[in-house]
Amino acid sequence: MTTSSPRPPSMGGLARHPVIRVLSAAMLVNTLGNGLFMTTSALLFTRAVGMSPSQVGVALALGGVFGIVAGVPMGRLADRFGARPTVVALLGLEGVLILGYTQVHSFWAAVPLICAVTFLDRGASAVRNALVAHALPAELRMPGRAFLRMMTNAGVGVGAALASLALVVDTPSAYRTVVVLDAVTFVLAALLLLKVPGARPSREAAASRGGFGALTDVPYLVITVLAGVLVLQQGILEVGVPLWVTRETHAPRLLVSVCLVLNTAMVIALQVRLTRGVEDTARAARACLRAGTLMAVGCVLFGLAKGPDPWTASILVLGALALQTIGEVLCAAGTWALSYELADERAHGVYQGVFNSGFAAGVLLGPLVVTQTALRYGMTGWLIFGAVFLAAGAVLVPVTRWAAANRPAWEDAPQKQQAVA
Incomplete structure (x- = not known):
């Protein structure tokens, strides 16, 4: 590690x-x-x-x-x-x-x-x-x-x-x-x-826990679930922003396109910069906590955008989107580090497969969660959604310490994979 x-x-x-x-x-x-x-x-x-x-x-x-x-x-x-x-x-x-x-x-x-x-x-x-x-x-x-x-x-x-x-x-x-x-x-x-460059597959990886070790690595599975909860944020940009802005606020419809462009530009500008220094598990967990906090505050701002005049509503939506995007970038950096650092070096395929499944589940469920909370109950729903992000980020910190302190026996095993042209 x-x-x-x-x-x-x-x-x-x-x-x-x-x-x-x-x-x-x-x-x-x-x-x-x-x-x-x-x-x-x-x-x-x-x-x-x-x-x-x-x-x-x-x-x-x-x-x-x-x-x-x-x-x-x-x-x-x-x-x-x-x-x-x-x-x-x-x-x-x-x-x-x-x-x-x-x-x-x-x-x-x-x-x-x-x-x-x-x-x-x-x-x-x-x-x-x-x-x-x-x-x-x-x-x-x-x-x-x-x-x-x-x-x-x-x-x-x-x-x-x-x-x-x-x-x-x-x-x-x-x-x-x-x-x-x-x-x-x-x-x-x-x-x-x-x-x-490829890598020669390791016989140890093929034999490790029947080749599906990540499915029995409980700390890794818990972190995968919590990371998937943070990924629910994807549903806000995909479904939440378009429907909330056009149906529940006085902001102009054009703001939906502005939000999409802003999100893309911020990710391009910030992802490399904010990923620096998030290489170890402790810093990665803290990055996820910051991500969950920013996403939660962003949810509050989205909720406050209902009611005010178009200019105020627009400022609140853009501020919420900016916070959500910074949270998205930090979440990506933190969860990447956890997915690599806590994985069996001999079996990254299965470990990344498990983590990717958690990501896919979050992406799939995100639109459903945002429609059943924020879009259904307004400010109350946004607060619930924000609390989910905050809780997931907070829980990731002690869970990561638990995972790092209880690595399986394979952590110190010699690596057998060698790069090939």
Whole structure:
């Protein structure tokens, strides 16, 4: 377990690092396609596939469930066969399956495809996190993840901007063209990742607790659940802000777009900077506590935005969004550190798979929680939601101490994995 680390590299140093450069290029290409697809997916499913809005919601929810269960089996494959070949195969297969969206024309045909694509997508995300652990030295994992998240937001932003062309044309053919472009980005990302150093899978990792040790590591599971609770914050930006601003405040509708742009810009500007110094478990837990506190205060400001004049409401919403975004950045940094530092170094695939499942569950449940608290009960609901964030951040501190003090016997085991070109 890391107790100290050298001074983290600068932004320029990260960009010049050969492994991070390849990883970030693959991430930028892939997330550009994700931005294209995410911006147009609702219209693709309704205009081109022929689904109703309610059917789209059901299909995406079912897909989210498959995404939750993907992490562990895909992580197990990564530990057995190597993270690099596994993530390359998953991205390539996902790119092929995504092309199926151009051929389906009904709810019943689309549902299994959506579930399969989401399963592969979340599985690839977990294995990609394990690849970072294998390809980078411990002192570069955190700054590397921060740099990759910065590139993710940049890629999604550019993709969303390019998707406006399809929105202007607004035809089924235009939305199917976006699908094809998205599929191409998966293939390109897979090819780029072939340049990342791999790691020979360890026999000890394959045998460790039957290969699924993370599922019996109780402290790690508890931290995964608490991190998933903090990830519920994703639902605020996705669902809470648009509905709260347009239905419950006097702020202009344009503020919804401003909030999305502000969130993206702040993540790009702050993720690397605020990740520095969050490498060990104690600091990571405190970062999560600060994140939960900022998210809680942000919830209060969102609640106060109901009632005042448009200018006051707008200032409150923007202030709340800024606090939520800083909390989001700190949460990402803290939970990354915990997911790596408390994992079995011989089995990062399964451990990152478990942690990714907690993340996927938080993303899936976030919209439901925000609609059933803040959007249903107003200020009272925002206070409840904020209290949940504050409690999760506070509990993470003693739980992390417990986890760090009770590491299993494998912590001091020699590492068997060796990098290969």
